[in-house]
Amino acid sequence: MATLAAGAAAAALLSGTALAQQAAQPTQNDKPAETADAKPTSLGATLLDKIMLISRTGETAIKALASVSHVDQEQIDRRMASTPNELLRGVPGVTVQADARRTASSINIRGLQDFGRVAVIVDGARQNFQRSDHGTQSTFYIDPELIKSVDVIRGPVANTYGSGAIGGVVMFDTKDAEDFLKAGETWATSLSGRYETNGKGWTTSATGAYKFNDNFDVLGNIVYRDYSDYKDGAGNKVGGSGFDVLSGMLKTTIRPTENSTLKLGWIGNSESWNEISGGKPAYDLDMKQNTFTGRYNLTDEDKSWLDLNVNLSYNKATLEQTSLIPLGGRFDPITGRPTTLPAGSKTTYDIGTFGIDVWNTSRFETSGINHELTYGGDWVSDDVTTTGVAAGDAFYTPSGKRNVGGAHIQDKLTWEWLEVIAGLRYDSYSLKGSSSETSGDRLSPRVTVGVSPFEAPGLSGLQVYTTYAEGYRSPSLSETFISGLHPSGVSFPFLPNPNLRPETGKTWEAGVNYTADGIFQADDALRIKAAYFNNDVTDYIGGVTLSPFNPTSGCRRGGTIPICFQYQNFAKAKINGFEFESVYDAAWGFAGLSGSIINGHTVSYKGVRADLTTVPSAQVAAQLGFRFFEDRLTVGGEVQYNGAPKGNKAARDYTLVNAFASYKANDNLNLDFRVDNIFDVKYANPLNATTTSTIYEPGVTFKLGATMRFGG
Secondary structure, eight states: OHHHHHHHHHHHHSOOOOSBOSSOOOOTTOOOOOSTTOEEOTTSSEEOBOEEOTTSSOEEGGGOSSOEEEEOHHHHHHHTOSSHHHHSTTOTTEEEEOOSSTTSBEEEETTBOSTTSEEEEETTEEOOOBOOOSSOSBOBOOOGGGEEEEEEEESGGGGGGOSOOSSEEEEEEEOOHHHHSOTTOSEEEEEEEEEETTTTEEEEEEEEEEEEETTEEEEEEEEEEEEOOOBOTTSOBOTTOOEEEEEEEEEEEEOSSTTEEEEEEEEEEEEEEEEEETTEEEEEEEEEEEEEEEEEEEEOTTOTTOEEEEEEEEEEEEEEEEESSOEEEEEOTTTOOEEEEOTTOEEEEEEEEEEEEEEEEEEEEETTEEEEEEEEEEEEEEEEEEEEOTTSSGGGSOOEEEEEEEEEEEEEEEETTEEEEEEEEEEEEEEEOSSOEEEEEEEEEEEEEEEOOOOSTTTTTEEEEEEEEEEEEOOOHHHHHOOEEOOSSSOOEEEOOTTOOOEEEEEEEEEEEEEEESSSSTTOEEEEEEEEEEEEEETOEEEEEEOTTSTTSOOOOOSSSSOEEEEEEOSEEEEEEEEEEEEEEETTEEEEEEEEEEEEEEEOTTOOEEEOTTOOOEEEEEEEEEEETTTTEEEEEEEEEEEOOTTOTTOOOEEEEEEEEEEEEETTEEEEEEEESTTOOOOBOGGGGGSSSOOBOOOSEEEEEEEEEEEO
């Protein structure tokens, strides 16, 4: 309790949120940000709350009637992130799980993760890679150097973004030429380098952009990272944490007419690392990923009914796993007899994801009520192929085809101090494995009511809302068709379950938004968001162990221990919690506070209650920063307290302290410095406590970077 009190007290003086931003950001549709919420500052810039597209109509995060957060380019630069985990650190309700292979990340929102419960979207492309393993099941790969912003939507309220996201949506938006080029420039280039002491890692990056004319520009970027194994807070090396990765991006923006925009992009990623078994490297892994995207928008201000968007994407991810040593204790999946896999044995995981997303927004007025009516449809197809030798790992990530799609309609009605959002989504899915097929469909509603009736000074910026929303997630291919025998000396069968029912998330949420400008001085601003939520996930899918001595279980002894593993439905998972984030900004600097506490458990059809192992730490995150020399120098610090989840006996409380500094020497040179985990705390992500061995996070890490830029 003393640690909690100390952490909370320190956090109250600092901040760590992603709510109000320093600069205007373009919307997804490239429409200029609304200036109604802009506030002039003494620096001659504007403090604009980030435009969020929760209803795909364009609204600021602070005025969105939902729990949303935004990480902008300034925050990304300040965090000097090498992995998605560092990119999203401190966002309330969000935890990134990664084992020793730090770049392979799984995002947890409000205690839900894996198998599509959180939709991860990069430039409109769904990231659906999955490999059955201990720890994380669904991972994605993106280099933070390519990212200009991240938008997080918590809960199933964002059902206009596609099927399955009962936990929420995380959208990564990559850099454009217009973000890189300064006013009046037709070309620009930059070179950057960074060194990190823990893991002795180097990052080098080069970016170039060219503007052919007002209707055509292009940007390219290449990044290389080379890291060895890092040390935890006790000074011990964490085996398998080293990696090298080469990433690249090419993106062009074409404006065929004054009312339309076409963005074409490619993102490539090539990465290699080792996995450890028995204290020594056992596997060499090589990941190659290519993402192709096309996004088209047509908007005509003279035609309020027309705001058309079409997104096409294809994501191809291939992971090749090669054994470095002979692997004994294996069992032939057909005969059940023991065997040894020779060194050099390969398993390949290949997934191709095609997606199409079309929607339009019509704006009109009836009887004094403003409407923003959004309607459209989407479809995503996964084609999974896993290959490998008998007794290899391919059986645990089965091949197959998965199609999910749907249609949605949503109306946002605004009348003076009252705002109502009513939506309906239809989902359908089909799964096809080697021996069976399954399918299903459902309608999911959303209703939100928000009021801001106060006009008195100090209360005029207060908005209160309540929401009920449902989401629908189909079973994944692995959950449905997994088979084979668990490898190594501890062997038992995996049983498929083609009778799995889809999950349905039913969420109630109540929240407040608050804005205030000119509190202590003319150029300051305060933004606060807070929400309580309760999510009942009916027919929740989780792994269970079955006994061969129970004649009704379907389990037949086939390994070295008398159990079977199968994914089955629970009656429900009950998750509730509280989240808040705030930021205070002025010319001299910034300060704020964010945090979340989440509780959850499952309930079987027999009424048996069990802890939900995916519940993350309770968090209080904070940050304080100062600006000097006309914004050329920024210095500050961060504190993050993490409280062990209830029921997780392996988890521990811990507090992290970080510091940062950035100095803009001139228009062409920027220097960045950061130190993470100043007090060298030995800690582990509680979400990794369910894996076979505890993986500790990096100890104290110093980062130093420099960027040279030229343009003309």
